[in-house]
Amino acid sequence: MNYEVVMGLEVHVELATESKLFCSCSAKFGAEANENVCPACAGMPGMPAVTNKKAVELGIAAALVTNSAIAQVMSFDKKSYFYPDLPAGYQITQWFAPICKDGWVEIEAGSGKKRITLKQIHIEEDAGKLVHEPRTRSSLVDYNRTSVPLVEIVSNPDFRSADEVVAYLEKLRSLLSFAGVSDCKMQEGSLRCDVNISVREEGSEVLGTRTEIKNMNSLKAIARAIDYESRRHIGAIEAGSGELIQETRRWDDDLGETFSMREKETAEDYRYFPNPELMPIRIDEQWISSIRDSLPEPAHVKYERMTTQLGLPEHDSKIITGSLNLSRIYEQTLECFNNPKEVANWIIGELLSIVHAAGVADDDCAIDCAKFAGVLRLVEGKTINRAVGKKLLAKVYSEGVDPDEYVAKHGLGMVSDAGALEPLLREVLEENAKTVAEYLGGSQKVFGFLIGQAMKKTAGKADPAVINELMRKLLSDIDRKSV
Secondary structure (H helix, E strand, O other): OOEEEEEEEEEEEEOOOOEOOOOOOEOOOOOOOOOOOOOOOOOOOOOOOOOOHHHHHHHHHHHHHOOOEEOOEEOOEEEEOOOOOOOOOEEEEOOOOOOEEOOEEEEEEOOEEEEEEEEEEEEEEOOOEEEEEOOOOEEEEEOOOOOOEEEEEEEOOOEOOHHHHHHHHHHHHHHHHHOOOOOOOHHHOOEEEEEEEEEEEOOOOOOOOOEEEEEEOOHHHHHHHHHHHHHHHHHHHHHOOOOOOOEEEEEEOOOOEEEEEEEOOOHHHHOOEEOOOOOOEEOOHHHHHHHHHHOOOOHHHHHHHHHHOOOOOHHHHHHHHOOHHHHHHHHHHHHHOOOHHHHHHHHHHHHHHHHHHOOOOHHHOOOOHHHHHHHHHHHHOOOOOHHHHHHHHHHHHHHOOOHHHHHHHHOOOOEOOHHHHHHHHHHHHHHOHHHHHHHHOOOHHHHHHHHHHHHHHOOOOEOHHHHHHHHHHHHHHHHHHHO
């Protein structure tokens, strides 16, 4: 029997605000545990909540980039549940009047282009974080994340494979990060995903028993969890064991399995009711238009412009537009050095090699783009060769050196004088007589070795073109004399 996997996603995206949703505490990631907490976000009674306007504006931006219908009036509600990391005993969210509904996001997966439809996007406050201590068999609570603003993007059950889920999350991350809605750093928890999954017989319109895999923040882990959970569902269906129940499960990446956390709550369990402390917010067309006009160029539009107008290969454009930070570096460097392909080559081939070797992610790479362009000008003008340029770029990245001053101070200028280079090349040939004999005997592959030895002799500063031409001339002279 053939089966079909049916999935819907709830994606939680922390908004790029300086402060929390209903108080002035910092919303920044990385503070010491419980450093950014006040009586309001700690759930103390009698503390009035004040809505962060910037969070609403970022919610509108999220609605715009996901083609959603924005509500004229939105309001906040209380969602009651009792978790250790939710100090008030309820979460402020949107149930009755969310900020937007009925959006869509187009993805491209193995099956081609597909439109994923959205049920709604709503704004809510985040919960805190539990830190489990296996050694002491205890759990600690960090309330820094409590009341950090986020949007929850709720899709319809349109997904049929892990590839579609990953493509959707990558597209969302691109749309939201380029719009400035969030930094979407999954490793920091600012983009997390709950996967609702069920399995049914192929061709059936009836959904199977649904389980939810909670709080996933890795694309690889999400794909593995979907594969495991779909196989678990199919196994239970074929065994007729009745083991499947509607529940929330957690993913253990080390074991490669999901485990039951609790039976899945329903809307009735949460006892939603309007928050009487927060007034509804009216969203007029003028406000929406001002935010729409402020949105930067989205990644997919930038990709088209780079490939069609700037002539970059699709591969290069995809890498550069895969990160908002790389896109900024590319465009700022291009302003100082107007050679689209060469800038792309250096970012993809050289800068990313340096960055990744340092263990830094693309989104966290920081470099002075004017100095980066300075390195490219020195190479283009043949003041230095490309090999020296690579080393110089590493110095610019790690130490922020001025390229021109560093080259002058360390005598790195390229040597192109054949008269100065010839004695050094003759030394290389004398020191490698066996290799020379192999070359003269017809082995062309050893020529690269001789060039490498010559570059070492010149401390890497020689003009490769001059070295190449001069080396062939000297070898030709030796060949003629031996005849």
